[in-house]
Amino acid sequence: MLLPTKMVEKPWGMDTLPTPFAAPDGKRIGEIWFEPPEQLPQLLVKYIFASEKLSIQVHPSDTQTEGMGLGKQGKEECWLVIDADEGATLGIGFNHQLGAEELRAASEDGSIEQLMIWHRVKPGDFFYIPANTVHAIGGGVSIIEIQQNSDITYRLYDYGRPRELHLDDGVAVSQAGVHDPANRRHLPDSGDVALVDGPHFRLDRVDGQPDAATAARYSGPLLVIPREGAAMVEGEQVQPGSCALAPTIAAVRFAEGSSCLITQPIK
Structure with a gap:
């Protein structure tokens, strides 16, 4: 089943x-x-196209949202770069551990931008962003984002734009340290690659039909996101630029030479 698409200006x-x-x-x-389909409300898939820097922000964890009585899950996410201008960057974490007061002061005077680590990126770069990680998308970057389906975002800094900041909440949930190098990589040109295996969802890139080990990790409904070539889900063709719900991985036929992302929540 193809998922409805929303294009956002x-x-x-x-x-x-x-x-x-x-x-x-x-x-x-x-x-x-x-x-998100009714069968998998926990996950949201979207593409982001940024011509200029987005706000420096942070998301809470499940434990924090429960503790705050928000009645929602937190937000962990990951980014796969699909296009990037020369010199384009993604900001993730800091060059040292910041205390709460240092983070607040840096957010207020704008020095947070210089304290962050800005990674120069190219297509195929992949980043996992745990909850509580301070992050920002730079200009000239297009990414596909797979995330917990949550709209809780705390802005710490917005380059002087006239939008609300959320310093109290943002500072309270931030773990303002160095991003773990294990959470970033560049994908090889071909082959099945396990990108995320918990705690909240799994994500794989598969080239053609997935190998037995990859397929065995998927039980029940999943999302299929073609990047090159097509897939068939219960007789319905799914092309790049689309996302489809499949009842099981056995219900998907991946075209020879195709490259797709597959993902599902971990309950």
């Missing part, structure tokens, strides 16, 4: 999108969302 979006997408004339598209 943003002032920081792009009017020229990477293949296979196209922005309507006169529109700056910042995000393309795939509506």
Whole structure:
């Protein structure tokens, strides 16, 4: 089943999108969302197209949202870079551990931008962003993001834009340290790759039909996101730029030479 798509205009979006997408004339598209199905409400898949820096922000964990009585899950996410201008960056973590007062002061005076680590990126770079990690998407970057389906975002710094900041909540949930190098990598050109295996979801890149070990890790409903070539889900063709729900991995036929992402929550 193909998931409904929502194209979202943003002032920081792009009017020229990477293949296979196209922005309507006169529109700056910042995000393309795939509506989570009833069977997998825990996950959200979206593409993000940023022509300028997005806010420096942080998300709480499940434990923190429960403790705050928000009635929602927290947010862990991951990014796969699909297109990037020369010199484009993603900001993740800091060059040293910051205390709460140092983080607040840096957010207030703007020095947080210089304290963060900005990774120069290219297509195929992958980053896992645990909850509580301070992060920001730089300009000239297009990514596909797989995340816990949560809208709780605390902005710490927004480059002087007239939007609300959330310093009390943001500082309270931040673990303002160095991003674990184990949570970032560059994908090989081909082959099945296990990208995330918990705690909240699993994610794999598969080239053609997945190998037996990869397929064995998937039980029950999953999402299929073609990147190159196509997949068939219960007789329905799924092309790049789309996302589909499959009842099981056995219900998916991956075209020879295709490259797809597959993901499902871990209950």
